[in-house]
Amino acid sequence: MKRASVDAALCVSCGMCADVCPEVFSLGESHRANGGPVPEAALAAALDAMADCPVGAIALSTNDED
Numbered sequence: 001m002k003r004a005s006v007d008a009a010l011c012v013s014c015g016m017c018a019d020v021c022p023e024v025f026s027l028g029e030s031h032r033a034n035g036g037p038v039p040e041a042a043l044a045a046a047l048d049a050m051a052d053c054p055v056g057a058i059a060l061s062t063n064d065e066d
């Protein structure tokens with residue numbers, strides 16, 4: 001399963017990723033976004049969020065052991 005990560009140093013807390021793909025992204029207590037495992041059904045939305053993040057803070061990685 002792919003995993004989304006957010007670079008907290010870049011995130012500007014706009015909330016877009018959590019709006020576009022709430023299955024994967026949420027805003028933490030610091031209001032920086034948190035990523036997590038990306039279910040297959042949420043992959044397209046996660047890719048949209050990654051592409052649209054205004055500061056390029058989102059990355060997707062693959063862990064074949066998941």
Ligand code: SF4
Nearest residue numbers: 011012014015017053
């Ligand atoms: S879209 Fe990017 S900048 Fe906005 S909350 Fe998500 S990770 Fe942060």
